[in-house]
Amino acid sequence: MGWKTLDDMDLNGKRVLVRVDINVPLVDGVVTDSTRIRRIAPTVRDIIAAGGFPILLAHFGRPGGERRENLSLNQLVPTLERAFETKVHFAADCVGAGAKEAAETLQPGEVLLLENTRFHAAETKNDPELAAGMAALGDVYCNDAFSAAHRAHSSTEALARLLPACAGRLMQAELEALEAALGAPERPVTAVVGGAKVSTKLELLGNLIEKVDYLVIGGGMANTFLVAQGKNVGVSLAERIMKDTAAEILAKADSTGCKIILPSDIVVAKKFEAHTEHEVLSTENCPEDGMILDAGPASVEQIISIFEESKTLIWNGPLGAFELEPFDAATNAAALKAAALTRAGLLTSVAGGGDTVAALNASGAAGDFTYISTAGGAFLEWMEGKTLPGVAALEQA
Structure with a gap:
């Protein structure tokens, strides 16, 4: 410090x-x-x-x-x-x-x-x-x-x-929380990264795979990685032109010893609407007209088991279309587990980003996380490993 x-x-x-x-x-x-x-x-x-x-x-x-x-x-x-x-x-x-x-x-x-x-x-x-x-x-x-x-x-x-x-005091709390999460964390360290696009989080993913033990990828980003693995994602949100980049990230993670966790099962619907008809399928079986809106129950069980092994958790982005019920189920279940482990003193949990804060608040888990950042861009750039001018100036003062 x-x-x-x-x-x-x-x-x-x-x-x-x-x-x-x-x-x-x-x-x-x-x-x-x-x-x-x-x-x-x-x-x-x-x-x-x-x-x-x-x-x-x-x-x-x-x-x-x-x-x-x-x-x-x-x-x-x-x-x-x-x-x-x-x-x-x-x-x-x-x-x-x-x-x-x-x-x-x-x-x-x-x-x-x-x-x-x-x-x-x-x-x-x-x-x-x-x-x-x-x-x-x-x-x-x-x-x-x-x-x-x-x-x-x-x-x-x-x-x-x-x-x-x-x-x-607020700056102090933020910096201390982030130092505990990425600077000198207690291991194993797990990061959850969700959201729509891989292209907006390339630097984040590149930094995290060198620093964490497990990287859980959810949301539309996960679909792009599934495409990179040769799987069909139907009409789901995915950046298909980024599949080669996603494949490179998977390969780099192997070389750094970071285990990337992608959904093994998915919740699929035909419409992007709350309470629309849906089914749980293997990631191998998404239909051509299917839309992946959440991670399935088996995927959630795997994520929860990783949380139970971990000592530190960093979270940025939801696991599915959390704005629509019941496609908030994976995000809610994982968040509540992280909150329970934190409450029991078994996990240090730090989260940030607009959608993340909204999702954790909606799940009822936010109050038990070690720290939730409302800093948005600054939180993301810190996770990307960038030097923040305002912090550097304090260090040099």
Whole structure:
């Protein structure tokens, strides 16, 4: 761990610039899901408890460097005040005289929210001058936005090099969870990778087969691998032009000692509809007009037995068409088993990605996973083995 946490910093009397992700959904100016805001509350509270003055930096939407009132962070102040249980002031810019005055007049126990960093076109260009303008407002930099750490922007990368820097509580939890899952995991390690397309996860698969003991492939991706094995998948979602690439991945896995797990049986239907007529077949027997919508019960039994052997689990993507009942059965059964093993202290389980989070929440398993990341792209790039600029800047600070 080459980065510092809040516990390593002297925050008493210091103005702490905290990069957060509060890019929450809004309908008619009302926040409809405050999860991201609630998750940064521990960082804000700990800074206040240590005598610091939290000053929040964040982007909102994609204004393209233009000031757009419908993307102003001012709309979030009431929700922030409820989450932090304290007064939240707002500055109409993230740099300049107005922001500086607001920072200097902030009172103990209060929070300052600066305006959308992306109202400045220079933000996404990692402009050092914009970063210097931000740095002038504070004494310490704290990055609590792992979800933005894969972007080299002024508020995530350049700013970290200008002030004493550390990770916030959410960033700390994310990095510690990922280090436990991929950095120095307890073995055996199993990864579950699902979703529609192999082409979008080539780097992920290439990295994982060198690091995990078992790689369970599900969803439409599994169909592409079945095609690579010469099996018929009917009219199922599959990237047939990627079959040679899938075959190369299978061969590489053999050479690294990673065992790839593909469905041995499948749930097949004629329509992509909930509760449509369906049957369980061997992967050898998919009809020409069949559509594979889930892994079958024998496949689930195999996955569960692998989970029982494993000490660490990384999960990205569902095993089937989890949006449609009953084609969520494989994802739900595997997720609930992983949750039970985690609850019993037998498994460290880390999951992330939009569809993954939705599927685990729907199954009722999410609450028992060791850690669930909402970071999206940053989580995926970490799994791909890429260096994240926002994390690298903290390590080098």
